[in-house]
Amino acid sequence: MKRTRFKMVLTILLLGAMLVTGCTSGKSKDSGTLSPDNPVKFSWLVYDRVEGKVRDDWEIFKEIEAKTGVKLEFQIVSQEGLEEKRQIMIATNTATDFIQVPTQDGREHGPEKVFLNLKDYLDKAPNLKAFYEKYPEAKALATGTDGGLYTVPVLEGDAEGKGFNFIWYARKDIMDKDGIKPPTSVDEFYQYLKTLKQNYPDSYPLISNTIVGDTGLYTxxxxVFTGISGFYNIDPTTEQYAFAPYHSNYKDMLVFLNKLYSEKLLDPEYSLLTQAQWEERILTGKSLVTYFWKADLESLVAKARGAGTADYELDAIPSFAVEGIKNYQFSRPVVGTVGRAISAKVKDKERAVQFLDYLVGDEGGNYLSLGIEGKTYTMEDGKPVYNKEFGASPFNTLRKDWGVWYDLITLNNAKSREVWERGLSEKSKDINARYEQYIIPAPKQIVKTEEELELEKSKLNNLNKYLEQKVTEFVTGKTPINETTYQQFIDQAKKFGSDELLNMYNTAYTRTYSK
Incomplete structure (x- = not known):
């Protein structure tokens, strides 16, 4: 009797286990392939850009829904609140179905089942499979410690490493009127600023919109003085990471900037300026020279002329470097620092991956990067060109009215930039041609171990704060520049971990790309 009752209980338990297994099978939750006859909804985290807010009636997404059956529900946050919202979602495993995250977050939290492992679905995602094969750097950045693939990194630059973002701006109308030639060396640049100050004594000729970052004064x-872009970066002459303050010319840079500051050739508030203040001073002639995004040159000219300065003209002046230092600028990186991920909790996993695969492919990718043929772009000589009515900065209209080339939505900024540059004015094309000689391929990104990440988190922020503060003190004269004070500066940087970080970057870089 007992044996019979035991068998009955065991049978019931086994049947229950089989039912549970059948109900929880990942494949049973999926609903087939993408089709307009089989609609599905996915949530997507985005933020409102200054060019225009996210809209639910952008035509490209109506077209995408008609082709795929996928309706997107955008969860919108402010740009200021984006990072906090994203981190909360990751920490609580409540990410939207689609979300853009730093590739490092994908590698770190993907194996924790926060993001879907795309590698498990590549047999049904030919575009994703081809993407990782074509861009091994992207695959390295997407690969977690368990070997899974957790993001699709956003493409930023062309594979040839020719596209670039930044130029030296100067007031061409003033140079033409006063017969001032553009400088080609550091000494000439100093004399150039002196001449501008002499002719326009109420101006502070040189201005910077920030002190660090891509367009930062110190960067x-x-x-210019050391060949290192930023405090830490690849030295293109050695293909190794370097710490700029260790270079013998770094003190010379401080002396040079201090000279510009003390002679009122550099805006005295350079370390405190907001973006709006920088722009106002450039537009009104309070400052005359800056280093900035090339894409903004023509729009700034239009603003100044619209405000009443009819002869206002900006043009690029040559890049320069001290003798013995490579005169260069890094191209845009081919692969960016962020990537699209899918939540591991998405209900329809297979169709979510198929949709991401569609967006990586030509048709879906063109909707996100180009828009709709005949409405946002036309074909000329077999190549797309944005509508000329959108002007010199088509991205403003594309983002606002169409959702095209929109951050956290597009996957291929490189394609958008290529089309934009194809339709540039002759002036902008001329600037590109003049700067081509300086452009070299950007360094590839590093894949760091957990220990290396912890080292960076524990050291880099405090080191950067110290460097920014101390360099500013040197430049503004608060701390005199001599052998003693500079050695103290270096010694303190070492205490903050400059050597440990430098060794870590070189170790990680070599490990990532020595295979």
Whole structure:
């Protein structure tokens, strides 16, 4: 009797286990292939850009829904609140179905079942499979410690490494009127600023919109004097990471900037300026020279003329570097630092991957990067060109009215930029041609181990704060520049971990790309 009752209980338990297994099978939750006859909804985290807010009636997504059956529900946050919202979603495993995250977050949290492992679905995602094969750097950045693939990194630059973002701006109308020639060396640049100050004594000729970052004063002149772009970066002459303040010319850079500051050739508030203040001073002639995004040159000219300065004209002046230092600028990186991920909790996993695959492919990718043929772009000589009515900065209209080339939505900024540059004015094309000689391929990104990440988190932020503060003190004269003070500066940087970080970057870089 007992044996019979035991068998009955065991049978019931086994049947229950089989039912549970059948109900929880990942494949049973999926609903087939993409089709307009089989609609599905996916949520997507986005933020409102200054060019225009996210809209639910953008035509490209109506077209995409008609082709795929996928309706997107955008979860919108402010740009300021984006990072906090994203981190909360990751920490609580409540990410939207589609979300853009730093590739490092994908590698770190994908194996924790926060993001879907795309590798498990590549047999049904030919575009994704081809993407990882074509861009091994993207595959390296997407691969977690378990070997899974958790993001689709956003493409930023062309594979040839020719596209670039930044130029030296100067007031061409003033140069033409006063017969001032553009400088081609550091010494000539100094004399150039002196002449501008002499002719326009109420101006502070040189201005910077920030002190660090791509267009930062310290970044720009660090490269001019040492060949290192930023505090840490690849030295293109050695293909190794370097720490700019260790270079013998870094003190010379501080002396040079201090000279510009003390002679009122550099805006005295350079370290405090907001973006709006920078723009106002450039537009009104309070400052005359800057290093900035090339894409903004023509729109700034239009703003100044619209405000009443009819002869206002900006043009690029040559890049320059001290003798013995490579005169260069890095191209846009081919692969960006962020990537599209799918939540591991998405209900319809297979169709979510198929949709991401569609967006990586030509048709879906063109909707996100180009828009709709005949409405946002036309074909000329077999190649797309944005509608000329959108002007010199087509991205403003494309983003606002169409959702095209929109951050956190598009996957291929490189394609958008290529089309934009194809339709540039002759002036902008001429600037590109003049700067081509300086452009070299950007360094590839590093894949760091957990230990290396912890080292970076524990050291880099405090080191950067110290460097920014101390360099500013040197430039503004608060701290005199001599052998003693500079050695103290270096010694303190070492205490903050400059050597450990430098060794880590070189170790990680070699490990990532020595295969």
């Amino acid at each position: 720009t002149f660090g490269r």
